[in-house]
Amino acid sequence: MTGFDNHDDLRDLAVLYTLGALETDREHCEELERIEVHLRECEVCREEVAMASVGTAMLAQSAAETPPAALKARVVAAAGAARAPRAPTSPRFATWGAIAAAIVALVAFAMLLRSHPSEGPVAIELHGTATQAAGVVRAQGDAMTVQVEHLVQLPPGRVYQLWSIAPGAKPVPGPTFTVDSDGRATVGMHAPPERGLVIAVTVEPQGGSAAPTTTPFLSGKLE
Amino acid sequence: MPKNVDESLLERISSGDAAAFSALYDRYGALVYGIAKRILRNVEQAEDVTQSVFLKIWTKPPLFNGGSFGAWVARVARNASLDVLRSSAVRLREPEIPASLAATGDLEDVVFSRIDREVVVRAVRELPEAERTVIEEAYFGGMTYRQVAEHLDAPLGTVKTRIRSGLQRLRSALKEAVTR
Numbered sequence: 001m002t003g004f005d006n007h008d009d010l011r012d013l014a015v016l017y018t019l020g021a022l023e024t025d026r027e028h029c030e031e032l033e034r035i036e037v038h039l040r041e042c043e044v045c046r047e048e049v050a051m052a053s054v055g056t057a058m059l060a061q062s063a064a065e066t067p068p069a070a071l072k073a074r075v076v077a078a079a080g081a082a083r084a085p086r087a088p089t090s091p092r093f094a095t096w097g098a099i100a101a102a103i104v105a106l107v108a109f110a111m112l113l114r115s116h117p118s119e120g121p122v123a124i125e126l127h128g129t130a131t132q133a134a135g136v137v138r139a140q141g142d143a144m145t146v147q148v149e150h151l152v153q154l155p156p157g158r159v160y161q162l163w164s165i166a167p168g169a170k171p172v173p174g175p176t177f178t179v180d181s182d183g184r185a186t187v188g189m190h191a192p193p194e195r196g197l198v199i200a201v202t203v204e205p206q207g208g209s210a211a212p213t214t215t216p217f218l219s220g221k222l223e
Numbered sequence: 224m225p226k227n228v229d230e231s232l233l234e235r236i237s238s239g240d241a242a243a244f245s246a247l248y249d250r251y252g253a254l255v256y257g258i259a260k261r262i263l264r265n266v267e268q269a270e271d272v273t274q275s276v277f278l279k280i281w282t283k284p285p286l287f288n289g290g291s292f293g294a295w296v297a298r299v300a301r302n303a304s305l306d307v308l309r310s311s312a313v314r315l316r317e318p319e320i321p322a323s324l325a326a327t328g329d330l331e332d333v334v335f336s337r338i339d340r341e342v343v344v345r346a347v348r349e350l351p352e353a354e355r356t357v358i359e360e361a362y363f364g365g366m367t368y369r370q371v372a373e374h375l376d377a378p379l380g381t382v383k384t385r386i387r388s389g390l391q392r393l394r395s396a397l398k399e400a401v402t403r
Contacts, residue, residue, distance in 0.1 A: 012383045019386060020301065021361035021368040053294060055390025057334040058397060059362050060297035062347040064340055065257035067273060068266075072248055075274050079244055079281040145306070159267070175271030187271070188306045190279055207270075 010038050014045040018052035019059075070207060077210040078173045124199050126220040133218045137199050146187045146199065148218065151179045154203060161208045163216065164191035165198040176208040197222040228336075229292035237284045244281055252277075254293065254335065255300040261363050262304035272303045293335025305365040330394070333401060346396035354389030357382050 013035040016022050022032045039045055126135035126148065135148035146162060154160065162174030174189040191197060200216035202209075229250070235243035255276050260269035276299055279286065287295050334343060347355065360371045372382040 012387060015387045015390060016361075016368050016383065019358065019361055019390065020298070021366070021371070021386065023367050023369070051394055052387075052390045054330045054334065054397060055358075055393035056362065057291070057294050057297065057331045058343050058346055058393040059358060059390075060258055060301070061254065061293075061334050061340060061343045063257040063261040063363070064253040065260060066253050067256035068270070071256065071270050071273060072245075072252060074270070075248060075252075075277045076241070076245055078274055078278055080241065082278055082282055143306075175275060176267060177271065178267065186307070188275060188303060190275055190282070 007044075010035065010042070011045055011048050014039065014048040015052045018049050019056050074208060074210075081170060081210055082172045124197075124220040124222050126199065126201070126218050133201075135201070135218060135220075137220065139193050142190045142192050144189050144191060144193075144199070146189060147184070148179070148187075148201065149182075149184045151183045151185070151218075154178065157206045158203055159206055159208065160185070161202055161204040161212075162187060162189050163198075163200045163202065163212060164189070165200060166192070166194060167196035171200070171212055173208060173210055176204065176206075193222060195222060233280075233284045233287060233292070236281060244277070247280065248277055250336070251293065251296050254297060258297060258300040258363075259304045262301065262308060262365065268307055269304075272300065272307060276300050276303055291331035291335065294331045297335075301362070301365075308365055330397065334397060338397070338400060342400045343397075346393055346400070349396075350389050350392055354385045354392065357385045358389045361386065 013022065013031055017032065017035045017039075022035070023029050024032060035045070039049065124137040124139075126133075126137065126146075133148065133150045135146060138145045138147075148160075151160065159176040159178055161176045163171040164174055165171045172191070174191070175187055177185045177187045179185045191199070198219055198221045200212075200219035202212045202214045202216050204213055229247070232243045232247045232250075236247065252273065256269055256273045259272035259276075260266065263269050263272070276296065279299065280296070329337075350358075356375070357368075357371050357377075360366050360374065361368060364371075366374065368382050368386065369379065371377075372379045375382070
């Protein structure tokens, strides 16, 4: 049932919305959209969101756990290899920045045009250099989902690692991953979808590397 | 004020200040990693999500547009983890709760920055089991309330009531701890 017979239903939706317990599939998110509209005009339900926000924060914080010490070094190294945030620029450079942003937006739009209706936009197909390994990268903005198949199980201490390589730039380390018993994996990563962007996969030591230590065996380019 | 500390760090990160990035990781690395690990139940994937979330902050600090940074980064970590968990390319319409809606004084920042984590853990642990189960299945299991109801074979209304009651109880526990 998705009808809203009384205000208590909406108040409950405000709480579920805050906790993240409403359907988010774009084809079935009627309740989510309904409550977002309602919240613009209802102070009572906004107070429900405020109440639920604190409870949800408590829940999130209850899960906090000190990460492995090596993770900080890995994250900082990855940030060092990634493109640093832009410092404030002069008007002239700001103009070029706007042009660059427009180009990125156009590329993203072009990717959307290539999308398969039921599977999301296909950005890059990955092909193996000497194996049957293959994969596909689906992207929405800079959020990418990489799906690979026909990869072998690696020995202990070795993992697969994704890389994003912008034209003329150094490889930026992505997440490491392992594959299931069928040789498949699905991994999320972020990279600006600019033309010529290469997504590659290498084999690296456990924990990943700041720069590739082996030759990519799987790669593809955004044309 | 911790809130200003976060905003100050993000401003410095916007200028490429690696020391500020390191400091922000020290403040929120445990939150992001903990949420990811709880959802994914896999250390390697949790590490990957943590790296991905912080790289997002490093390359696009303006994505955070006010309110409690802790609450925002917790949502980002949860969504990123659920994306991995769902292992699908289904496009989701993730809610973007406006900062103005979630404004509750400094209560969210109190949760993330100014109260002993053990107080928070205890408050969650001491929830009635029926309430804790539904809110944890929804939040960490990535289930909608309908899926929770189906999973527990409970009426929708019961699940909604337990979720609301549990969250209210958590806020009350926080207020009590703050005023103690």
